[in-house]
Amino acid sequence: MYNSKIIGLGHYVPENVVTNDDLSKVMDTNDAWIQERTGIKERRHVVRGDGDTTTTMGVKAAKIAIERAGIDKDDIDFIVFATLSPDYYFPGPGVLVQRDLGIKSVGALDVRNQCSGFVYAVSIADQYIKTGMYKNVLVIGSELHSHGLDMTTRGRGVSVIFGDGAGAAILTREEDTTKGILSTHLHSEGQHAEELSLIAPGMGNRWVTDIMEDNDPNDESYFPHMNGQFVFKNAVVRFSEVIVEGLEKNKLKATDIDLLVPHQANLRISQFIQKKFQLSDDQVFNNIMKYGNTTAASIPIALTEAWEEGKVKSGDVVVLAAFGSGFTWGSVIIKW
Numbered sequence: 001m002y003n004s005k006i007i008g009l010g011h012y013v014p015e016n017v018v019t020n021d022d023l024s025k026v027m028d029t030n031d032a033w034i035q036e037r038t039g040i041k042e043r044r045h046v047v048r049g050d051g052d053t054t055t056t057m058g059v060k061a062a063k064i065a066i067e068r069a070g071i072d073k074d075d076i077d078f079i080v081f082a083t084l085s086p087d088y089y090f091p092g093p094g095v096l097v098q099r100d101l102g103i104k105s106v107g108a109l110d111v112r113n114q115c116s117g118f119v120y121a122v123s124i125a126d127q128y129i130k131t132g133m134y135k136n137v138l139v140i141g142s143e144l145h146s147h148g149l150d151m152t153t154r155g156r157g158v159s160v161i162f163g164d165g166a167g168a169a170i171l172t173r174e175e176d177t178t179k180g181i182l183s184t185h186l187h188s189e190g191q192h193a194e195e196l197s198l199i200a201p202g203m204g205n206r207w208v209t210d211i212m213e214d215n216d217p218n219d220e221s222y223f224p225h226m227n228g229q230f231v232f233k234n235a236v237v238r239f240s241e242v243i244v245e246g247l248e249k250n251k252l253k254a255t256d257i258d259l260l261v262p263h264q265a266n267l268r269i270s271q272f273i274q275k276k277f278q279l280s281d282d283q284v285f286n287n288i289m290k291y292g293n294t295t296a297a298s299i300p301i302a303l304t305e306a307w308e309e310g311k312v313k314s315g316d317v318v319v320l321a322a323f324g325s326g327f328t329w330g331s332v333i334i335k336w
């Protein structure tokens with residue numbers, strides 16, 4: 001058995017910055033409300049027609065990660081792509097990355113676990129590497145939310161939160177099993193599936209033709225729905241539980257954490273977790289202020305920026321934790 005470790009990180013966000021004031025021009029909201037409730041100051045939105053998609057952003061992030069890893073694209077043995085906003089209903093973006101990067105015909109897997117997508121994807125990559133089946137795995141989290149949000153006052157409780165972007169990591173074999181990814185922990189509670197969801201079009205629900213036929217101006221089923229307070233209350237509990245689970249598994253204490261990179265759901269959630277574990281500002285990385293919630297992309301974007309800023313050093317205990325739609329949640333404990 002081996003461990004896996006992250007040897008390359010990259011991120012890409014579209015250039016177009018959308019401030020809270022920009023949003024207040026198209027819906028009844030304001031900078032003070034958004035900052036107070038979420039901590040978000042601005043986010044990035046792909047401009048329609050610019051050519052960026054979930055896949056192309058993922059590819060741009062992946063190219064940086066591959067270069068920093070010092071490997072060739074042909075060294076990649078497997079691709080895992082996490083997103084809730086794929087270019088096509090099918091096929092998923094994994095194969096599009098294989099095509100666009102010109103990688104040989106390795107396996108490409110799509111993960112649909114929303115805000116915990118990257119944590120799930122890392123866990124999958126880690127298992128393949130641990131068993132020795134693959135050596136180098138490309139893991140991508142990418143989202144293009146902005147084209148599918150209700151940018152009117154009706155959708156303001158959701159649409160002010162989400163942003164576009166991508167992050168990628170190269171995981172490789174680590175022969176020293178005291179280093180690299182020490183453990184991953186995954187959970188779900190489908191009982192709350194609809195509390196944070198986008199239910200149409202869906203084959204088991206209403207298909208595109210049904211939506212067109214109904215032509216109902218009050219139809220909100222094809223926009224994301226979020227029961228914000230319910231999500232918030234569950235998030236703080238599950239984040240805490242899954243961090244404790246990971247620490248206990250590795251006989252670590254909260255004081256051993258050098259850096260916690262939480263999914264960037266809401267700055268208030270991160271601050272709650274920071275307080276609960278009595279972590280200093282240096283021990284928790286947040287960038288939601290700049291990018292909003294980029295779902296599966298949020299952890300790899302944050303981890304990349306933390307690494308670029310020198311906040312991730314050899315020997316550090318780095319904890320990734322996520323919670324989101326499903327509900328699904330998970331954590332990754334890394335000895336860098």
Ligand SMILES: CC(C)(COP(=O)(O)OP(=O)(O)OC[C@H]1O[C@@H](n2cnc3c(N)ncnc32)[C@H](O)[C@@H]1OP(=O)(O)O)[C@@H](O)C(=O)NCCC(=O)NCCS
Pocket residue numbers: 028029030033034037038115156157158160226227228229230231232235265266269293323324325
């Ligand atoms: C979404 C969230 C910021 C909303 O904050 P909240 O304090 O729960 O706010 P509420 O939804 O109760 O709404 C409070 C009021 O603000 C209003 N409001 C909602 N969105 C608004 C916006 N963008 N601008 C201004 N007012 C807004 C509501 O209409 C409501 O008005 P009312 O009191 O007159 O009815 C918060 O619930 C949250 O962050 N939840 C977790 C979300 C999350 O993490 N999601 C991702 C998980 S992966």
